[in-house]
Amino acid sequence: MERREFLAALPAAAVGLSLTETAKAQTEAEPFPGFQPPGVDRWERSDVEAGDRPVGASFGTRSEVFGRSGAAGTSHPLATLAGIDILRKGGSAVDAAIAINACLGFLEPTACGIGGDGYAMLWDPKAAKVVGISGSGRSPRSLTLEAVRSRLRNGFIPPYGALPVSVPGTVDMWWTLHGKYGKLKWAELFEPAIAYAEGGVPVPAVVAYYIRRGMTNFARPGMGIEELDNARATFAPGGETPGVGEIFRNPDLARTYRMIAEGGRDAFYEGDIARAIDAYFKRIGGWLSYADLAAHQSKWTQPYSTDYRGVRVHAIGENTQGLATLQMLNILEHFDLKGAGFQSPLSIHLQAEAKRLAYEDRARYYADPDLVDVPADWLVSKAYAAQRAKLIRPDRINDKIRPGDAPSRGDTTYFSVADRDGMMVSMIQSNFRGMGSGLVADGLGFMFQDRGQLFTTVDGHPNIYAPGKRPFQTIIPGFATKGDQPWLSFGVMGGDMQPQGQAQIIINRTDYGLDAQAAGDSPRWHHEGSSQAMGEDDPTLGPRGLLRLETGVPDRTAAALAAMGWKIGESDGGFGRYQCVERRMDGNERVYGASSEMRADGLALAY
Known part of the structure; x- marks a missing residue:
């Protein structure tokens, strides 16, 4: 606004007044809060817009970043750094994507983790084509349609607890991708995530907000979650979820990652992790079993x-x-x-x-x-x-x-990685609704997905629930x-x-x-x-x-x-x-x- 337009827009009495008097006149006409009130997650001023960029779209927040050898974009800076480090060590885009996803399972547990499913598309530079992989798990084979129908709420599968839990497909997807496209040793890909989970990292604003909201939601009466103490111990140690800038650790997840790093996908689906999952669901009266995990395979x-x-x-x-x-x-x-x-x-x-x-x-x-x-x-x-x-x-x-x-x-979490050989990986991974089902197995440090909520129970519908079936995925x-x-x-x-x-x-x-x-x-x-x-x-x-x-x-x-x-x-x-x-x-x-x-x-x- 030009100065003459600014003056014309002021009340007549304000023209010619001192700066202090002018500011006072404006403020009395329409208050201008000067700070974000403490405890308010989002401070919205509808009359204030973003600053002006010298190039590009006026609403743009920043520029693209450019490079010749590799690139990564993720929803957490430390995950991006881990991916770039893997690329600079000579890893492929697939190696970097696995390392990033493992990091995000700790850094962004509100969106992803090894208790969930994943999918990826990638550009295979040797084959010169786009390739896809499905890391989607199936429903428990012991859970019948009749049992599901007997536990519906308002006609739908409930979103939390053991009923909507299906086999986590992510770790096998990582293993399958690495077997075809990996360059570094499998165990190297977990080193950044293990270091973060053991040493702890400060929690950023969006993740802190969603952890607090998720745990508050799980604790509401009538949620139907069979066991919540493990989730509280993992994500709200000491009774409080981590605040913005506070250091968060997950030693249980670090131990789980060490087992996967040493034993590969079999540690998760056929080893000690699978046995711990089986014992946990037996203890709480759920359906996911060792046999369900052992039968899982990803699909190109x-x-x-x-x-x-x-x-x-x-x-x-x-x-x-x-x-x-x-x-x-x-x-x-x-x-x-x-x-x-x-x-x-x-x-x-x-x-x-x-x-x-x-x-x-x-x-x-x-x-x-x-x-x-x-x-x-x-x-x-x-x-x-x-x-x-x-x-x-x-x-x-x-x-x-x-x-x-x-x-x-x-x-969900999404991330993209590219390497010096021309490979580009588009990967998405999720526990589905919020943090997932609310269930964390004893000593493992990750929450199980609630993807099975997306089944229907309507006769004749293609997405009707059935044992050993993959649910519709978002x-x-x-x-x-x-x-x-x-x-x-x-x-x-x-x-x-x-x-x-x-x-x-x-x-x-x-x-x-x-x-x-x-x-x-x-x-x-x-x-x-x-x-x-x-x-x-x-x-x-x-x-x-x-x-x-x-x-x-x-x-x-x-x-x-x-x-x-x-x-x-x-x-x-x-x-x-x-x-x-x-x-x-x-x-x-x-x-x-x-x-x-x-x-x-x-x-x-x-x-």
Whole structure:
């Protein structure tokens, strides 16, 4: 604002007054709090925006970081440093990804850990293609559908306790990846995580907030958690969760990591760890057993892909929601998003309507393809997308959408790593809802996932619960290529937000020209609800659901969307967290650009 405009905006009595008197007049008209009150996690001033950057998008938080030899982006700086150290020692991107994930299991227990599942897509430079792997565990073989139905709450599988626990798939996924792509010795990959867990690290703000919130939630009456003392001893030693900047240790997890480092995946699935897990679930009356663990194996899988305006976007099918990203982009290809305008009402309306259409199919068809026939090729076809695009009205919300008629016949951590040989790894790993089930086995230091909550118990549904079946999964890594060469290794964490967030990243890059960092910093939307409910959906939202907008979305856009019929919800922090490594070429030389998420505690580095 120019000085004359500033003076004109002041009350008439304030003009000509001293600076002190002017400030007093302004403050009396509208108070300006001068500090974040103690104990307040989030201090929001809607009239204060980010500072001005000299280049790039005005809302960008920082620049991409660039390097020629390797790059990593994670949700915790110490995990990123560990990954870079592994790369500099000569490790592959897979080696670095395993080391990062092990670190995050200690550093960010609110989002991941070896009690959960994982998936990865990677660019294999020798094969010159994108490769996928599924580290998804199965439901206990001794737990019957009848037993599950007898324990439902409000018609759904409860989110906590032993009932939704399935076999943790992460450690076997690490082992399988390392066997094919690892360069360093297996035990070396656990050295950083063991050192952090034994020595302790100061806890950053976002992790401290979610540990406190998670443990408070577990302790609420009626949560149905069979045993909580171990979780309290692990994450709230002395009766209090760690505060911001306070040092946190997990010696039990360090011992567990040592056993895995020395004994490989067998230590977890067939050795002392497996026996400890078996004994624990017998003690608390659960179902996960030694036999379930011993039978587990990861699965290599060929990702699906689609072309979106010259970019090929890849997604793991299997029992995940990865197909939803491809379905959304296929539908949106029929609309001129660039012409609609960045953060415009029309652009967000079209994207959210495409989400609603894709998620109808997500709830109707997505399941474990090992046991049911998922019509994946039809779901991601251009012909089907053209049919679905005709259902979108540009001026109002459509209340009559349903799943398509098939032809007859999941809180999370994400990270990305790239190495000097051209390998790029996109990996995502999760305990599902928050910290997981609330259950920590005696002496092991990690919490078990509650992924089984996403099964349905409706007869005839492809995702109906069955013993030894993989549940529908929300966690999905992202990958994009250009001209048969790798381009983006990226992901957006956060349950049902993940396909929505991935689509927004691709749209921000492709339609709106934002760089990799600004594409993640851009304000996001998140639509909740579907007429076809999955286990995590709120059945009270109705067919229109709820459209949440981050505060950075222009007010006029929110008002226009409400006029179209959208129910606008408050910004609740559920907009996912993003990391990305981008491959560029400067002539014949490769350059990596890495980006991290301002909504988390993370850091991206390259060298």
